[in-house]
Amino acid sequence: MSTSTETPEEIAENAAGDGTIKAEFTMELTQDQLDLQEWAHGFAENVLRPNAHEWDEKEEFPWPIVQEAAEIGLYGFEGIAQFFSDPSGLTLPIINEEIFWGDAGLGMSIFGTTLAAVAILGQGTPEQIGEWIPQCFGTPDDVKIAAFCSSEPDAGSDVSAVRTTAKYDEATDEWILNGQKAWATNGGIANVHVIVASVDRELGSRGHAAFVIPPGTKGCEQGAKVKKHGIRASHTADVHLDDCRIPGNCLLGGKEKLDERLARVKEGKKAKSQAAMATFEASRPTVGAQAIGIARAAYEYSLDYAKERVQFGRPIIENQAIAFTLARMKTEIDAARLLVWRASWMGRNQVPFENAEGSMSKLKAGETATWVTERAIQILGGNGYTREYPVERMHRDAKIYDIFEGTSEIQQLVIARAISGMKIQ
Numbered sequence: 001m002s003t004s005t006e007t008p009e010e011i012a013e014n015a016a017g018d019g020t021i022k023a024e025f026t027m028e029l030t031q032d033q034l035d036l037q038e039w040a041h042g043f044a045e046n047v048l049r050p051n052a053h054e055w056d057e058k059e060e061f062p063w064p065i066v067q068e069a070a071e072i073g074l075y076g077f078e079g080i081a082q083f084f085s086d087p088s089g090l091t092l093p094i095i096n097e098e099i100f101w102g103d104a105g106l107g108m109s110i111f112g113t114t115l116a117a118v119a120i121l122g123q124g125t126p127e128q129i130g131e132w133i134p135q136c137f138g139t140p141d142d143v144k145i146a147a148f149c150s151s152e153p154d155a156g157s158d159v160s161a162v163r164t165t166a167k168y169d170e171a172t173d174e175w176i177l178n179g180q181k182a183w184a185t186n187g188g189i190a191n192v193h194v195i196v197a198s199v200d201r202e203l204g205s206r207g208h209a210a211f212v213i214p215p216g217t218k219g220c221e222q223g224a225k226v227k228k229h230g231i232r233a234s235h236t237a238d239v240h241l242d243d244c245r246i247p248g249n250c251l252l253g254g255k256e257k258l259d260e261r262l263a264r265v266k267e268g269k270k271a272k273s274q275a276a277m278a279t280f281e282a283s284r285p286t287v288g289a290q291a292i293g294i295a296r297a298a299y300e301y302s303l304d305y306a307k308e309r310v311q312f313g314r315p316i317i318e319n320q321a322i323a324f325t326l327a328r329m330k331t332e333i334d335a336a337r338l339l340v341w342r343a344s345w346m347g348r349n350q351v352p353f354e355n356a357e358g359s360m361s362k363l364k365a366g367e368t369a370t371w372v373t374e375r376a377i378q379i380l381g382g383n384g385y386t387r388e389y390p391v392e393r394m395h396r397d398a399k400i401y402d403i404f405e406g407t408s409e410i411q412q413l414v415i416a417r418a419i420s421g422m423k424i425q
């Protein structure tokens with residue numbers, strides 16, 4: 001992998017773009033993209049696959065694996081800079097697909113930090129980006145991770161119900177956060193936590209802001225760790241905020257910008273960006289690419305199996321029931337990838353998502369992964385249902401893609417509203 005010399009501030013500038021289309025949409029990958037794809041595939045094949053079962057069983061955060069990813073530049077802000085700054089927008093989904101083809105639990109442990117980094121890149125000032133992005137990743141010798149915490153026990157799909165509060169103390173120029181975050185990937189073991197909190201409950205999600213909690217801040221503690229169905233190597237936990245005091249400059253975007261936004265909203269004007277939603281919009285196609293990686297892995301495994309497994313004197317693939325299923329699996333995966341690539345290109349080139357193309361890509365990719373992995377179990381028969389074969393793990397891993405970063409129902413709600421212009425409930 002070539003190393004980027006960009007600073008975090010330059011990453012933000014490159015990622016944000018200037019509103020002009022930088023690359024025409026094409027499905028023909030450049031040599032650079034093909035090289036990166038091969039490089040990520042090699043790591044997935046040689047490091048992630050052989051370790052996947054062990055870490056799934058352990059249900060612990062795989063620090064040595066993340067460190068290995070950091071040593072080769074796959075994990076770290078230089079790597080992210082390079083993936084983000086590609087003008088076509090395709091490098092990020094290509095890398096994610098390969099890594100999650102390797103293993104989703106380990107992949108999420110490597111890419112979970114990105115959600116917090118995207119929030120900081122998207123909403124932070126250049127100074128905040130320069131200060132906090134490196135601290136999200138640490139260095140290959142001292143790897144760190146970050147968490148993005150929006151969800152709460154009573155605020156999942158309904159982000160506007162966030163109850164965590166942030167109150168400004170003028171005397172000390174500090175924010176004081178109180179509340180409980182739920183389901184936070186890397187929550188409690190992260191160096192940097194990005195917290196979505198309400199500064200004005202009456203304004204719902206328009207009164208939200210995002211805050212960085214610096215490492216070791218008193219009053220920010222891990223709560224219960226969640227025991228999960230899939231992506232079990234990835235750490236998921238509650239985060240408690242108990243009179244958690246942070247410096248005034250930890251409000252992403254700064255107080256002046258927040259005050260202006262709140263004033264605009266109170267005058268009945270539109271808020272330009274809402275803290276959690278802005279992060280999710282930018283990350284949905286990439287999350288879709290992760291789901292495609294899992295689906296492709298299960299498809300490839302079941303295709304090989306179907307050619308080998310003999311029943312009634314012939315390989316089971318010679319039965320149309322099996323062969324047609326595999327044909328459908330491949331078609332669905334390719335269709336989902338096209339939607340992901342389109343949305344990734346649109347997002348990077350600032351083409352408005354007029355029909356919620358980001359949500360479409362995540363909806364299709366998530367449902368494809370769940371369906372394909374379930375079919376893969378069926379093709380393997382009894383073996384597919386055991387932990388001796390990887391497709392049952394892939395199926396467990398795939399299911400989360402119908403749930404996090406907006407459930408399938410919520411994606412449909414977003415698409416339905418976008419195409420109709422109506423207030424669909």
Ligand SMILES: Cc1cc2nc3c(=O)[nH]c(=O)nc-3n(C[C@H](O)[C@H](O)[C@H](O)COP(=O)(O)OP(=O)(O)OC[C@H]3O[C@@H](n4cnc5c(N)ncnc54)[C@H](O)[C@@H]3O)c2cc1C
Nearest residue numbers: 148149150151156157183184185403404405406407409410
């Ligand atoms: C493994 C894992 C990791 C996660 N990581 C993070 C993270 O890092 N940061 C973070 O902030 N959050 C994270 N989450 C939280 C995740 O985003 C939420 O679980 C998700 O948004 C759904 O919220 P909920 O679980 O409260 O479900 P609910 O909102 O309670 O939904 C339950 C069901 O009702 C449906 N539903 C709800 N409202 C409607 C509606 N209006 N119309 C139709 N159907 C509806 C939903 O689609 C779903 O099927 C994670 C979750 C998991 C499981």
